[in-house]
Structures are given as structure tokens and as C-alpha cells.
Amino acid sequence: MSKTTNINGKEISIDVDESMPLLWFLRDELELTGTKYGCGIGSCAACTVHMNGQAIRSCLTPVSSVIGKKITTIEGLSEDGSHPLQKAWLANNVPQCGYCQAGQIMGAADFLSKNPSPKEQDVEAAMSAHICRCGTYQRIKKAVLDAAAEMQEA
Ligand code: FES
Ligand code: FES
Incomplete structure (x- = not known):
């Protein structure tokens, strides 16, 4: 087999x-x-x-x-891009060149599954292993916090 x-x-x-x-x-x-x-x-x-x-x-x-x-x-991650992180990424115009972004989203999804209501510093610490040569870190942090808020409401 x-x-x-x-x-x-x-x-x-x-x-x-x-x-x-x-x-x-x-x-x-x-x-x-x-x-x-x-x-x-x-x-x-x-x-x-x-x-x-x-x-x-x-x-x-x-x-x-x-x-x-x-x-x-x-x-x-979702069939139609409707995962809260994907929606928050779009709403915040996170990507620049986009190269790192799939990895960023998958890392964030794992993080939110373990810490569904993170503080800003938690997001910074969790996402610090993800390198973005375009420097989109502030938008990534905002999008992760927005997605967490939406997931909490749902
Ligand atoms: S390509 Fe795997 S950690 Fe950089
Ligand atoms: S958006 Fe270009 S490397 Fe992250």
C-alpha cells in the first residue's frame, strides 16, 4: 500500500x-x-x-x-478566502510584494488558535519569527488583532 x-x-x-x-x-x-x-x-x-x-x-x-x-x-486555509485573517489582510491592505504573506497568515492562524484574544505585545512576539523584507509589520499586527476581534465576536 x-x-x-x-x-x-x-x-x-x-x-x-x-x-x-x-x-x-x-x-x-x-x-x-x-x-x-x-x-x-x-x-x-x-x-x-x-x-x-x-x-x-x-x-x-x-x-x-x-x-x-x-x-x-x-x-x-479557507475555500474562498473567507478566513477572518484573509479578510483582515485585505481590509488592511497588508501585502506589499506579497512574498512573505502566505507564511505570515499561516503563522498567525496557528497563533490565534492558541491565543484567541491576544494583546499587541503578544502578536509582536508571536510574529517576530516571520521576516518581511518590505516591512509590513505594523499592518500585519493590526490585521491579526482585527481578525482576533472578529473571531471573538463570531
Ligand atoms: S524558507 Fe523556510 S524558513 Fe525560510
Ligand atoms: S510583503 Fe514583501 S516580503 Fe513581506
Whole structure:
């Protein structure tokens, strides 16, 4: 029986070298190119996806580690871009070049699942591992706080 992983709700057969980084598997094999390659060494968080609901760096995660796991990428966060974080990102015009933003949103989603009513400093601390070369940090913080408020109301 072939080994599989669940990606955005679909069972996917793993027919590649299992040492391949998950990031390559997503982008090159599955054409899920929303997840970005920044540094490749775990330092920028552009490649963040969720494994069983936890944020991970897909550049450092071999495919062997995701067998039988549930992976969510930015393409699977919501079917139609209606996740509160995605809406807050749009409302606050967060992206500049956009390159880091999928990772930022996936990191923020993991953070809000653990801390649904954060203070400003909590957001700053949680998001500090995510590098944005365009310097959109203030808008990211505002969007995360807005999304948290919307999720609290819902
Ligand atoms: S590309 Fe994975 S942390 Fe930078
Ligand atoms: S928006 Fe350009 S790197 Fe973050």
C-alpha cells in the first residue's frame, strides 16, 4: 500500500524521495505554489504551513515526516478566502510584494488558535519569527488583532 499524506483535505500518494523537503513536494510536485521559498534554512518563515494544526517550516520538514499527517497550506486555509485573517489582510491592505504573506497568515492562524484574544505585545512576539523584507509589520499586527476581534465576536 502506498504511503499517503492528507493535503488540504485530499489524500495524496507519496511517490518521491522521502527526504525531499515538504516545500518542494508542495510546490514542484503538487503545484501548490502559495507556500514560498525564502531562506531554506528555517530562518524566515515564508514556507510556513500547518501539520495537524501546528505551524511548521516546510523547508525543514522532510516528506517522511508528513506520512499519515494532515497538512494545510494557504490554499486550504479557507475555500474562498473567507478566513477572518484573509479578510483582515485585505481590509488592511497588508501585502506589499506579497512574498512573505502566505507564511505570515499561516503563522498567525496557528497563533490565534492558541491565543484567541491576544494583546499587541503578544502578536509582536508571536510574529517576530516571520521576516518581511518590505516591512509590513505594523499592518500585519493590526490585521491579526482585527481578525482576533472578529473571531471573538463570531
Ligand atoms: S524558507 Fe523556510 S524558513 Fe525560510
Ligand atoms: S510583503 Fe514583501 S516580503 Fe513581506
